[in-house]
Amino acid sequence: MAHKDKKEITVMVLSVLLAFLMWIYVVQDTDQEINTIVENVPVILANENAIQESNLALANPGQQLTINLAVKGAPRDIMNVRVEDFRVEADMDVALKKGLNNIPIRVTRKPLGVDIVQNIETSYVKVTLDKLERKSVPIRLNLVGVPKSGYGYMQPVLRPTEVLISGPATQINFVEAAVGRIDVTENSADVKASIPLKPVDREGRIVEYVKIEPSLADVYLSIKPTxxxxxxxxxxxxxxxxxxxxxxxxxxxxxxxxxxxxxxxxxxxxxxxxxxxxxxxxxxxxxxxxxxxxxxxxxxxxxxxxxxxxxxxKTSKTVDVSVSILNANDSYNYVFSSNTISVTIEGAESIVKDIDSSNISAVVDIKDFAEGVHIIPVKIYGPDGTQITSYTPQRITVTITKK
The missing domain is CATH 2.170.120.40 (YbbR-like domain)
Structure with missing residues (x-):
């Protein structure tokens, strides 16, 4: 029995000793530092106002600047590292120039237990700068829809009528106007509004990364009858x-x-x-x-x-035209001193060349004349696009007798 108890005690002691040795191994192993790369850590531009003070602008303000950070630390710290745990800044308050600039970075926040391996003093991001350009452009109003039937709009009143834009020179050069939009669909009353403005090129496309001052325009649109x-x-x-x-x-x-x-x-x-x-x-x-x-x-x-x-x-032609009677009475006979009129007509060459007597009328109106001998004026009618320059005789003698 005593032998058995002694054996059990020996086993227990060995187990405890083995567990202690394993604990020491694990502790030593987890304290051993490892290296890794944290990719695509965003770089924030600090002192960005220094760019404008240098009369420069970001050539591509929408560009996402990132850097890969080499870090080290205990496995328990490294395995939980996230991009969001770091804050990296590029200080723009340095000597800047148009074109490509190498801007030094600094890490202003990192997780506890994690160290930066790379030499931050020599790390930088590439930032491309353009000349800061400013110019005035007119405001254009885009009216969408149509007013109520029977109504239209007068000339819009805009305040201001132009704005100051600023931004990278390559972008500013594209801008033709600042455009605002108003919907007048089914309107029959005047419209007053303050509308946002957007910079556009000559094709009406929005130009990005351009600042407008002021960014709003006041519009008065008078709706009137048509x-x-x-x-x-x-x-x-x-x-x-x-x-x-x-x-x-x-x-x-x-x-x-x-x-x-x-x-x-x-x-x-x-x-x-x-x-x-x-x-x-x-x-x-x-x-x-x-x-x-x-x-x-x-x-x-x-x-x-x-x-x-x-x-x-221009050309002219002389045509003999038969006289016709207007308002004749079937109870009378009519005898003309001349049955034809010589008409000179002029006009475009392509028209006059095809004119003959069928295209011209020579008319005497006898509505107000009774029996007897009368001198009556002749009226001449030619095709559209032509002019009667002369005709003879201009009056003819008409003898009217009862049948």
Whole structure:
């Protein structure tokens, strides 16, 4: 029995000793430092105002700057390390230049028990800088939708009318305007709004990384009744000798005008600015602005029309035309001193060359004449686009007798 107890005690002592030795091994093993790489740790730019003070700007403000950190520590510390546990800064308060800059970094926060292995004093990130550019651009208003039927909008009132933009020169050079947006769908009342502005290029695409001052614009949009009126192309001067205006085609024939009813009621048409015909030698297409009356706006922000002037050589032709009677009475006989009229007609060469007696009318109207001998004027009618320059005789003697 005593032998058995002694054996059990020996086993227990050996077990405790073995456990102690294993504990020492584990402690020594876990205290042994290991190295690892923490990838893509964000780098924050400190003292960023120094960039603008150097009259520079980030060439790519949207770029995410990162660095890979070599760290060491006990396994129990290293195995739980996260990117978020580190804060790395690049101090921009150094000598800066346009182009590529190597900016030193510093680690301002790290987990306990973790050390940085790499030499931070020689670590840096590459930051590309551009010249800081500033310029003024106009504000443009994009109106979305259409007002209620029978209504339109007057010229918008903007305050301010232009803004100051700043940013990298490569971006600023693309900016043509600052654009704001207002929806006028089904509106019949005036609109007042403060709208955000965005920098855009000539194609209307937003240009990133550009600052606008001020970033908001106040807009007043007056909604008024509308009226549709014809367009008249106003012409001055005469075509050169031997030339004729064969046709005049306009891109649109009517416009919708907007304004108070008292002004709309006074307007019967909209004229273009005068166009001088005296120097035209051949076909020409001309953009003619409208001559817009005060207190009136043109719907759709239409500024003018395109007018195509068809110019051709002028020619003339003499044609003998039979006289016809207008308002004849079947109870009477009519005898003319001349049954034909010699008519000279002129116009565009392509029109006049095909004209014959069937295209011209020579008419005497005897409605108010009774029995007897009368001298009655002859009226001549030619095709559109032509002009009757002369005809003989201009009067004929008509003898009227009862049947």
């Amino acid at each position: 009226k549709e009126v014809p367009i008249i192309v106003k012409k001055t001067g005469k075509l050169p000798e031997g030339k004729v205006l064969k046709y005049m085609n306009t891109s649109i024939s009517k416009v919708t005008i907007v304004g108070d009813l008292k002004y709309l009621n006074e307007i019967k048409y909209i004229e273009t600015v005068p166009f001088d015909l005296s120097n035209i030698q051949e076909n020409i297409t001309q953009e003619l602005p409208f001559n817009i009356p005060p207190n009136i706006n043109i719907s759709g922000d239409i500024k003018g029309i395109s007018v195509e002037f068809g110019i051709e050589n």
